Amino acid sequence: MKLLTRMVPALDWARDYNREYFASDTLAAIIVTIMLIPQSLAYALLAGLPAEMGLYASILPLIAYALLGSSRTLSVGPVAVVSLLTASAVGKIAESGSVDYITAAIAMALISGLMLIVMGFLRFGFLANFLSHPVVSGFITASGLIIALSQMRHILGIDAHGDNLLELIGSLGANIGSVNGLTLVTGGAALGFLFWARRGLRPLLMRFGFTGSSAAMLAKAGPVLVIMATILASYYGDFGAQGVALVGQVPRGLPSLSMPAYDPELWSDLFVSALLISIIGYVESVSVGKTLGAKRRQRINPNQELVALGAANVASAVSAGFPVTGGFSRSIVNFDSGAQTPMASILAAMGIGLAALLLTPVLFFLPKAALAAAIIVAVTSLFDFGVVARAWRYSRSDFIAISTTIVITLGLGVELGVLSGVLSSVLLHLYKTSRPHIAVLGAVAGTEHFRNIDRHNVITHKNIVSIRVDESLYFANASYLEDYIYNLIAKDQDLEHVILLCTAINEIDMSALEALEAINYRLKDQGITLNFSEVKGPVMDALHSCDFLEHLSGRIFLSHHQAVKALKCDEIEPYII
């Protein structure tokens, strides 16, 4: 039973479900539904897909996550970055808007869903840890910029495409002559209103007598107001006839369920992109889930999240949707509107279902410029340019990783951007640990403490050198240590004992063990002993499992103080400590 509730967390919350929860959840569901309608249409547009697919991707996936997810308030559906990644990946293998394009986007949801489920069963949740936070925010900022720029064509009413900053700017510049005036007015007005609404709507509503929290909630409905206003304007002003791009015919009704066919060639083309989308989507979702969970002291199970997001994507694929994940803004709205359990998401899914049944005729008149404005305003709220400055001040290597990610994302597109983000942070970490900080130590007078001779005024002894390596010893730094010690003994002809203080050594892998063996033999050759002090338990256990200690020219000491005392005694100065 415990296993079952862990596999299907819905069993847990459903047991204690009561009328009070239902009331809160219903209210949250209504607010989220209103917000989700424009959002899902907009992200379908961003992914280069028909508007109805945005609605489809916001029905079954919500229910799947509600049943399996470990977060109580996360809201799943199409999100900006994943939609952009989908467009970028699918755009490489099919013409935007074609049937193949749609098939590929659906297949992408299925592949990515299956990958997530497999990763969940393999307990790969820890993988999310390999993406550094600052790198992720750099990536999201850069892709937000690309998204905003890619939507400018809808605001301007021109044709422009591109996967990166230069292509987009070039393409916009080339077509800037054919701007449609009415489109620009519609888009510009929508943009202006939405940017103003972010800060100005709430105080205005409060002046009209709304309480602080309901005003805050209503202020989030800005996009809905824009959609309604532009639909009315478009209908009565006959925008379509004046060259304004409209959403147009949207099929009425719920999606029909069908399993996408297995197409080996397509699947292998999509494989790498699907992996990227899965990981990025998962990282984004888990970080939102953790943030919300922390506020109510609820815990997220990373492996369960993989399975739940995987199921949501499979559900999206079988109902003609595209890749989804937990979104930041929608989850915040869900949380702030008082959602208590995932029932809120199930109710919101029903709300979107109703919209698909009833609202589609109205959507015909919706100008794409209004949706583009909603996207642009949404992504600008994700911008965090400050992270670059903070990184510059705090850590040069974080700065390099973040700027690499941003530059590659802007210059070469989102997929290479993510990859370079992961690679650069891992490589920089390896590079740093491959050249560890090594200090030569001396005793602090009157204590048993040893400190860096370069930073402190300490006592050293002729014939003994004390070294502290500030890093675990492993393949990447094994030869660095060798070189360091060989240089040291070349400089000091009187040396008789080398003592390695091991407080910072948490592991010695086989490559490092081989290096230590080489060092031991080389020192022995020259009549110098190699000693260790304060070796940690797990490291000592490992050294005991091989024959290194049998050949060791020196000894192992419990404390560094003891080591220096003992080896100094060997040199017939026994009473001067």
Add this chain to the structure above:
Amino acid sequence: MKLLTRMVPALDWARDYNREYFASDTLAAIIVTIMLIPQSLAYALLAGLPAEMGLYASILPLIAYALLGSSRTLSVGPVAVVSLLTASAVGKIAESGSVDYITAAIAMALISGLMLIVMGFLRFGFLANFLSHPVVSGFITASGLIIALSQMRHILGIDAHGDNLLELIGSLGANIGSVNGLTLVTGGAALGFLFWARRGLRPLLMRFGFTGSSAAMLAKAGPVLVIMATILASYYGDFGAQGVALVGQVPRGLPSLSMPAYDPELWSDLFVSALLISIIGYVESVSVGKTLGAKRRQRINPNQELVALGAANVASAVSAGFPVTGGFSRSIVNFDSGAQTPMASILAAMGIGLAALLLTPVLFFLPKAALAAAIIVAVTSLFDFGVVARAWRYSRSDFIAISTTIVITLGLGVELGVLSGVLSSVLLHLYKTSRPHIAVLGAVAGTEHFRNIDRHNVITHKNIVSIRVDESLYFANASYLEDYIYNLIAKDQDLEHVILLCTAINEIDMSALEALEAINYRLKDQGITLNFSEVKGPVMDALHSCDFLEHLSGRIFLSHHQAVKALKCDEIEPYII
């Protein structure tokens, strides 16, 4: 001048060159030449190339390395693993033996050479550190197995091909019916003699009056004896007419020099493989160079080695050769025969040049089975199956990395094998550091030392918990630490102070800083202070560069003892230490 001698190390040794050196170098050159002739023919066969290309690859590359290399005794030329990698990469884009195949192999040498030179100028020598030693020996053992198996077709006189163990076994099995008896006898005899010669020839020679060292040297000439004997047998026994595969027509003379044409499509096809070959070749060569250098206290300059090996490969390409690198067995022979300077290699290159001018008519009759036998015996000396057992005993993660490398190399081929070796060792390292060892500490009675409460009998204090994280804090383990501390405070309701002992923390990156900020706020919320002790200089410097310390709920202490003393005092038990 100093820069110039670093760039062209030949200027250094040439200055002090004397007659004594010349005598030693000449002797070494003669021995190496005799050994290199069969070896270079054999590795050309292994790479699927005409025999003369092996000779070509052993002339100019040796001279290029002699002028630029930082090792005095390394011998450069075709080697087993690099030849196999070349065959595997080039075989994917052209039919073995075709003109395109030869063109691609030459292009591979050029691309790989240019890559190495660029890496050298970028000072990327440290990259070699990212290959763990045990993984490299696992890879070499596995590719040795594949090489030995791939040569069995020449011993059996049948047709069989494949990139991995299963393909090779399957292919050998399918064609086993068409074994050529005389080929098998020739190959079997050669194999038998060579295996016996490895151990038995030296004692025999000594019984005939040779001194120990000259007997050892002569014993290494086993392959030459085999080549001479089989050429004679083949000539007088007319082996060719009886279906024994012979080396056949080998063009007489030196290679003509020409720069391979730039072919964008071919180059981009070869790019990834060339990178692999460059890195593997470089790692193999540097480790041989270091081993030899250590014996005579000569130092290797990793970046200079990149440039020198790059130049050797470019030299190979312009003289119709294929990828080369520093080889283990030939360098040992060169060293043991008393080579003092790279002049020995220049003389050996002239020796091979003479062979190309004079010996090629004789090579016509050489059975391929004899060369195959020489290859098989050479690679079996590289086998190190013991590394798997040693890793099993010493470290589970090294064992996983090694076995992954071996299994993938055998099962999917050498290229994927190398890649999975690098990836698995890096990922395992990250995985380990992402779940660091965290110990709760107590004081050792009567001392200022703190130790793990699970391993030692120590004194702890109510309301205070002391934690030591045995790893630097960075993106991969930031959230693990968060989870650990949240679990800890959830279990202990009386907690007032958390003290983090930072002796093993060599770095706190931005992701970890964000995690510490989150921990700080969460603890503050619950009225618990977060304190640090024994923070290292560089970490303290970084923390001072941001505003973390301003918001910190607790304090920073110089020693953990002071921290516990001070915080305990807060709890009105000031006199009991």
